[in-house]
Amino acid sequence: MAPTALVDSYPPVSHDFNAGDLTPIQSKKLPSAAPLSPNAGAEMDAVSDAVDTINAYLGEHPDAPRPKNVEEAEDDSWKTSGSKFDAEKDKDQFRNYEDAMDSVKNFYAEQHARQTVEYNIAMREKYLGKDREVNARMTIWEAIDKLDELVDESDPDTSLTQSQHLLQTAEAMRRDGKPDWMQLTGLLHDLGKLLVFFGAKGQWDVVGDTFVVGAAFAPENVYPSTFEQNPDSVDPQYNTELGMYERGCGLEKVMLSWGHDEYMYHILKSQSTIPKAGLDMVRYHSFYPWHRGGAYRQFHKADGSDEDALQATLAFNAYDLYSKSDEPPQMEELRDYYSALIDKYVPGVIEW
Ligand SMILES: O[C@H]1[C@H](O)[C@@H](O)[C@H](O)[C@@H](O)[C@H]1O
């Protein structure tokens, strides 16, 4: 605000203030203005201590005792408040795979045939193993710009660029008053698609919905018949309800088809301070047969941690999917706002 506006909106300040105008009671309470007493330093210290005490009392002093997990407690409503921005949208217009373009159908035919257990182990070794190579050193903004070189073949719902989709997701959350870390998660969730530039075999091992490998392919997946081309579908180690896993082992122990979710989850887990719920949103956002279809519950851990992850993923999903029909956002106008969130949770140069 311009200084003139400030002056206009308040009663005019009197410039002829005179200490002699103070009533005797007031002047008694104030330390004398001049000359400085030999004790001035000590008096100032006393005043400053008193201010600290008051601030501590108000809970505003950095050293004031604060309730534990104050951030989490404040943010709790995101779990249950749902989404408002999409109230008027026709949800049936999204994820219509029956009438999708051939490129989408061909994408899933290839992905479902090629995502095997063997391939998944090799990719985890390559991208997450202790000897993993750093593919690039980039800030989040550089990564967002780079991702615009990709056109996602699996997506029947958007013709916008990747950066526009990321901003739409984040902006819809911002409009609905979701916490800052969640807005940031919206902005970052697809950056794992950079795998396309880091030696992926194609798009089939980067984008699209994810599913469990190493157990029977669930019918809740899109185009489920295309899994017949996957050699694991006839392997008795893998083609049963539990496959190579134990009931209740927890999703943490289950391998999801390799792609941008799992990769980005690990990048953020090791190089950001985004809370666990945000990491889960990234890790499971493409796991539609699970979060939308209700499949793979046999692997849920009894301690409720997978239910928590499901709640987080569902809270995220509406923004990811239904913001795709929003107006394309103006990147330049939003840069400062999101830069502050990036600096708070995932600053500087990231090792990709
Ligand atoms: O086509 C889309 C796209 O690749 C998304 O990034 C992914 O999260 C979705 O699950 C998928 O359906």
Ligand SMILES: [Fe+2]
């Ligand atoms: Fe995604």
